Structure formats: structure tokens, C-alpha cells
Amino acid sequence: MSAVSASTNRQRASQRRRAPQIIEAAAQVFAERGFHGATTQDIADVLGIRQASLYYYFSSKEAALELVCLRGVEGFFEAAKAISTGPGDARKRLILLIESHLSPLLDRGNFIKVFLNERQFLPTESRRRIGRWSRGLERIFEDVIKEGIAKGEFRADLNVRLVTLAILGMCNAASSWYGKENFSVATLAAEFARLVTDGVDKRPAGRRPSR
Amino acid sequence: MSAVSASTNRQRASQRRRAPQIIEAAAQVFAERGFHGATTQDIADVLGIRQASLYYYFSSKEAALELVCLRGVEGFFEAAKAISTGPGDARKRLILLIESHLSPLLDRGNFIKVFLNERQFLPTESRRRIGRWSRGLERIFEDVIKEGIAKGEFRADLNVRLVTLAILGMCNAASSWYGKENFSVATLAAEFARLVTDGVDKRPAGRRPSR
DNA sequence: AATTCCATCTATTGAGCTATAGAAAATGAG
DNA sequence: CTCATTTTCTATAGCTCAATAGATGGAATT
Structure with a gap:
């Protein structure tokens, strides 16, 4: 296996460390306000991080919804x-x-x-x-x-x-x-x-x- | 009764002529896409009128929701x-x-x-x-x-x-x-x-x- | 015919939102 | 302590949308 994919694997593993909390926050906010009524800012507020930082964990708001639904x-x-x-x-x-x-x-x-x-x-x-x-x-x-x-x-x-x-x-x-x-x-x-x-x-x- | 309030009455009566259709269209669109997922443009499209024209019938999107819920x-x-x-x-x-x-x-x-x-x-x-x-x-x-x-x-x-x-x-x-x-x-x-x-x-x- | 009123239109403002780019900070291995 | 990697940050582009202002044309009223 190449160095690139080893790095990718490590990255995914560490993302997963906080990923559950991120998805939990998304679930909470989507549950309270609905998907369209919720903003990514709302999710970030729950976690105490910046709105843009969320995009390290998911690629779009829709992708977050997918994770929550799954x-x-x-x-x-x-x-x-x-x-x-x-x-x-x-x-x-x-x-x-x-x-x-x-x-x-x-x-x-x-x-x-x-x-x-x-x-x-x-x-x-x-x-x-x-x-x-x-x-x-x-x-x-x-x-x-x-x-x-x-x-x-x-x-x-x-x-x-x-x-x-x-x-x-x-x-x-x-x-x-x-x-x-x-x-x-x-x-x-x-x-x-x-x-x-x-x-x-x-x-x-x-x-x-x-x- | 003054001329002003006679005029007001007439206005309200005519608004009512099309108002039911407007609210029906709002209900349809809100039902399909949810309140936050729906745009006033969507409602206008159902009726075949311009988005801004809706505001002759309701003062805000929220007010439209109120009428539908009622x-x-x-x-x-x-x-x-x-x-x-x-x-x-x-x-x-x-x-x-x-x-x-x-x-x-x-x-x-x-x-x-x-x-x-x-x-x-x-x-x-x-x-x-x-x-x-x-x-x-x-x-x-x-x-x-x-x-x-x-x-x-x-x-x-x-x-x-x-x-x-x-x-x-x-x-x-x-x-x-x-x-x-x-x-x-x-x-x-x-x-x-x-x-x-x-x-x-x-x-x-x-x-x-x-x- | 002139005037008033209704319904809709065009044009636009301003706010809020998602998503991206790239810098900076934190973490951790050797 | 150094360097690579991971995580978070700042800044902002670009878009969509609700709502307002003022114009227009047709219908009704006098």
C-alpha cells in the first residue's frame, strides 16, 4: 500500500475521533429546527467551533443529513x-x-x-x-x-x-x-x-x- | 360610516376573492417542501404570478403559514x-x-x-x-x-x-x-x-x- | 370622460447562508 | 526540539431569498 493511502487511512481514523460528536450536534440541531431551518452556524455553536470548521468533517450540509439519517x-x-x-x-x-x-x-x-x-x-x-x-x-x-x-x-x-x-x-x-x-x-x-x-x-x- | 372605511371594506372583499387560491397554493407548497424549504417564488409559480405580487395578500411568509395552519x-x-x-x-x-x-x-x-x-x-x-x-x-x-x-x-x-x-x-x-x-x-x-x-x-x- | 381603486408588475435592496481558500495553531512521533 | 500531520481559524466569494418601492394597466364608479 502506498504512502498516500496510508496517510489517507490515518486521516480518516483521526477524523473519526471527533466525528461522532459532530454528527450528534447536527442531529440535535436538525431535530430542533428542521434541515432547512437549521444553519451550519447553529451546529458550530453547539460544538463551540467556527462554522467553516465543520467542513473538515463533512463535505456539505446534505452529507451531514445523510450521516444523521443513517x-x-x-x-x-x-x-x-x-x-x-x-x-x-x-x-x-x-x-x-x-x-x-x-x-x-x-x-x-x-x-x-x-x-x-x-x-x-x-x-x-x-x-x-x-x-x-x-x-x-x-x-x-x-x-x-x-x-x-x-x-x-x-x-x-x-x-x-x-x-x-x-x-x-x-x-x-x-x-x-x-x-x-x-x-x-x-x-x-x-x-x-x-x-x-x-x-x-x-x-x-x-x-x-x-x- | 366614513368614505375611508367603506373603501377599506371594498378592498378587503376583493382581496378575499383570490385569497383562498393564494392560501391553497401556499398550503400545497409548504406541504411539499416544508416551510423553510419552500420559497415565496415556489408559491408564485403555482399561481402563475410574480413573487412580489404575493405580498398584496399576506405581509410575510410567516403570516402565510399562520393562515394555512388556521x-x-x-x-x-x-x-x-x-x-x-x-x-x-x-x-x-x-x-x-x-x-x-x-x-x-x-x-x-x-x-x-x-x-x-x-x-x-x-x-x-x-x-x-x-x-x-x-x-x-x-x-x-x-x-x-x-x-x-x-x-x-x-x-x-x-x-x-x-x-x-x-x-x-x-x-x-x-x-x-x-x-x-x-x-x-x-x-x-x-x-x-x-x-x-x-x-x-x-x-x-x-x-x-x-x- | 375623468377619476379612483385593485391587482399585478419591474426593479432592487440588504441580509443571511453555504462553501472554499489558505493561514495558523495544536498534536504527536521520533 | 523538529517536523509532519491534523484540526481549527480568518476571510470572503457567490448565491438565494424575503421584502419594499414605486410604476402600470385595466375595471369600476361617478
């Missing part, structure tokens, strides 16, 4: 896939899917918020890539719901697509108020899962399917 | 209030609340989308006003749910606040995909209402409370 989605698909192909009946797996979809709110709230609200402003190619990713995740939910219907665990008259969109909408909305409301992710996940499986209606005791 | 929320509260104080058991009224919350998607989708996603960029005062309005609407849902619990229609272990946020999140999310997905508002409302009351779980026939 961390926003990272892991979701893999975790969901593992659950959907894992053990348990469809009902149990749907509950796990909901919990797993909510849990990253805890430590990556800003990234997820930015992904949900600002991904539309990504450059065409990465927007498409993330679109495909997103449809893949929906597909996982749909498949588990279909299986639940086929096995007689879920109502046969469910509209699979609509139920999926309802569940994801419900979960994703949490990113907008989680932190303002006083709920732990665990409480949130438990309540949402129970709502999805059982609904709000009370029904005679001892008549629910065993869990 | 039309976005208009009617929601009144309709919900009427339902919550109207006839029927809590269950029936909750279903009506969901339907009523979804139905404006049909003819005011862009306004609602802008209200949901861009209201954070309103000037302080109107943002606060809309915040109070919003909490009022949540309160209506919460009260109906509480009543349902008190009367034994709903599960006693419901977390009222979380269930409210879940329902509203689910409904509001529809604004982002309604139009891309092939569902009528009626189908949507029926499926969402059923999901909220009954959940996805199948349970033995003939054991559900009568409706």
Missing part, C-alpha cells in the same frame, strides 16, 4: 428481521416488534426524529435507498400480521396494510413527544403493545386467549 | 366537542372522534399536513395559541376514555394519556401517506376505530360485548 435507521431492520424469523407465536413476535421499534428512542431520539421528518430532503439517491429500506421494514410487520391471521391468532378481517401503517404511525409519533411526556420506553412499549393486541374494550374476565 | 385546525375542536358531549356510550363516541378526526384529510390534506409538521415554525404567540388548542383536543379524547373506564366499558388498566397519544399519533400519521395508499377515508376510519376498540387478537365468537 444512524437514525441503523439497526432497526436487522433487529426486526431477527424477531420476525425468531421463536414465538405471531402475537408474541408482534409485541416484540413494537418494543424493538420503540426502544431506540431512548438513546437516539434526535437521530430518529431527523430520519422521520427530514429524510425527504436527502439527495435523490440516498432518499430512494432509504425508501426501499423503509418498505422492507413495513414488510416485516405485514408478514408477521399475515402469519397471525393464517394461524388464527389474529382477526381474519384485518386489513394488513392499514394495521401496519397504524402501528408504525403510532410508534413513530412517539418520537415527537417522548422526552416531554413522563413515560419510560418500557411503559410506552407495554401500553402500545397491549393496545394493539387487545384494544381498549373491556371484555368478560377469563375469556381472553392464554398468553 | 385552516388546518379549523373545525376539529368544535366537531370533537360536539361528539364528546353528544349521545351514545363512551365506546361509540370514541369511534366517532376517530372518524371525525380523520375525515378532513379528504378535502384539506395539505392544510393538515402543514399544521402537523410546520406549526413549530409559527411566531411565538400563534404557536402558543395553537398549542393550547391542541391540548384542548387531546383533553376531549382523554375525557371520553376516562368516562369509558369509569362506566366499565374500557379496561381499567388503560393509561389514558398514552392511549390518547397513541390514537392521535396513528390518525395524524395518515396525513403523510393518505393519497399514496389506496384507501378511502371511510375504510381508514373503520379499520382504525376497530383496531383501537378490539385490537388485532382474535377471540372466541359470541363473547364480545354487544355493540
Whole structure:
């Protein structure tokens, strides 16, 4: 390997030292003000450095958005896939899917918020890539719901697509108020899962399917 | 009445002639690109007029956002209030609340989308006003749910606040995909209402409370 | 026909923003 | 302590955009 590429490698490694903080600041600012409402100056202010210094870490504001969105989605698909192909009946797996979809709110709230609200402003190619990713995740939910219907665990008259969109909408909305409301992710996940499986209606005791 | 105020009245009346189209165009553009991503030039292009001509109809871009948001929320509260104080058991009224919350998607989708996603960029005062309005609407849902619990229609272990946020999140999310997905508002409302009351779980026939 | 009013236009100002160039400071290895 | 490399800085170019000022032409009013 030539001296040039050795130097390049070293450079990348050191950039990575502070890079996480930079992206975190970008996530925070994009989450608060939106991509177009945020300025690179705002990001620099959070870090206590000069606006132009940011360009040592990313080549454009759009590139920063891309990095934030990538961390926003990272892991979701893999975790969901593992659950959907894992053990348990469809009902149990749907509950796990909901919990797993909510849990990253805890430590990556800003990234997820930015992904949900600002991904539309990504450059065409990465927007498409993330679109495909997103449809893949929906597909996982749909498949588990279909299986639940086929096995007689879920109502046969469910509209699979609509139920999926309802569940994801419900979960994703949490990113907008989680932190303002006083709920732990665990409480949130438990309540949402129970709502999805059982609904709000009370029904005679001892008549629910065993869990 | 003086000549001056007669003239003022006439002016206002004529402004109103085209004003609805102007606001509609603003709603469309804000919905597509977001408030900060949209330019006044974009709005003018939709209307086929010059950018500066818009300022005959509103005094600033922010003022345009305010007009769009106002039309976005208009009617929601009144309709919900009427339902919550109207006839029927809590269950029936909750279903009506969901339907009523979804139905404006049909003819005011862009306004609602802008209200949901861009209201954070309103000037302080109107943002606060809309915040109070919003909490009022949540309160209506919460009260109906509480009543349902008190009367034994709903599960006693419901977390009222979380269930409210879940329902509203689910409904509001529809604004982002309604139009891309092939569902009528009626189908949507029926499926969402059923999901909220009954959940996805199948349970033995003939054991559900009568409706 | 003259006058007033409405709606839109042209032209422009001034502010704010992204991104680049190149200098300077900090870091760290030998 | 020296030198190479990494990181941050200053300065600014170049662009886009919201908003204002004042002109214009057509419609309505008298």
C-alpha cells in the first residue's frame, strides 16, 4: 500500500475521533429546527467551533443529513428481521416488534426524529435507498400480521396494510413527544403493545386467549 | 360610516376573492417542501404570478403559514366537542372522534399536513395559541376514555394519556401517506376505530360485548 | 370622460447562508 | 526540539431569498 493511502487511512481514523460528536450536534440541531431551518452556524455553536470548521468533517450540509439519517435507521431492520424469523407465536413476535421499534428512542431520539421528518430532503439517491429500506421494514410487520391471521391468532378481517401503517404511525409519533411526556420506553412499549393486541374494550374476565 | 372605511371594506372583499387560491397554493407548497424549504417564488409559480405580487395578500411568509395552519385546525375542536358531549356510550363516541378526526384529510390534506409538521415554525404567540388548542383536543379524547373506564366499558388498566397519544399519533400519521395508499377515508376510519376498540387478537365468537 | 381603486408588475435592496481558500495553531512521533 | 500531520481559524466569494418601492394597466364608479 502506498504512502498516500496510508496517510489517507490515518486521516480518516483521526477524523473519526471527533466525528461522532459532530454528527450528534447536527442531529440535535436538525431535530430542533428542521434541515432547512437549521444553519451550519447553529451546529458550530453547539460544538463551540467556527462554522467553516465543520467542513473538515463533512463535505456539505446534505452529507451531514445523510450521516444523521443513517444512524437514525441503523439497526432497526436487522433487529426486526431477527424477531420476525425468531421463536414465538405471531402475537408474541408482534409485541416484540413494537418494543424493538420503540426502544431506540431512548438513546437516539434526535437521530430518529431527523430520519422521520427530514429524510425527504436527502439527495435523490440516498432518499430512494432509504425508501426501499423503509418498505422492507413495513414488510416485516405485514408478514408477521399475515402469519397471525393464517394461524388464527389474529382477526381474519384485518386489513394488513392499514394495521401496519397504524402501528408504525403510532410508534413513530412517539418520537415527537417522548422526552416531554413522563413515560419510560418500557411503559410506552407495554401500553402500545397491549393496545394493539387487545384494544381498549373491556371484555368478560377469563375469556381472553392464554398468553 | 366614513368614505375611508367603506373603501377599506371594498378592498378587503376583493382581496378575499383570490385569497383562498393564494392560501391553497401556499398550503400545497409548504406541504411539499416544508416551510423553510419552500420559497415565496415556489408559491408564485403555482399561481402563475410574480413573487412580489404575493405580498398584496399576506405581509410575510410567516403570516402565510399562520393562515394555512388556521385552516388546518379549523373545525376539529368544535366537531370533537360536539361528539364528546353528544349521545351514545363512551365506546361509540370514541369511534366517532376517530372518524371525525380523520375525515378532513379528504378535502384539506395539505392544510393538515402543514399544521402537523410546520406549526413549530409559527411566531411565538400563534404557536402558543395553537398549542393550547391542541391540548384542548387531546383533553376531549382523554375525557371520553376516562368516562369509558369509569362506566366499565374500557379496561381499567388503560393509561389514558398514552392511549390518547397513541390514537392521535396513528390518525395524524395518515396525513403523510393518505393519497399514496389506496384507501378511502371511510375504510381508514373503520379499520382504525376497530383496531383501537378490539385490537388485532382474535377471540372466541359470541363473547364480545354487544355493540 | 375623468377619476379612483385593485391587482399585478419591474426593479432592487440588504441580509443571511453555504462553501472554499489558505493561514495558523495544536498534536504527536521520533 | 523538529517536523509532519491534523484540526481549527480568518476571510470572503457567490448565491438565494424575503421584502419594499414605486410604476402600470385595466375595471369600476361617478
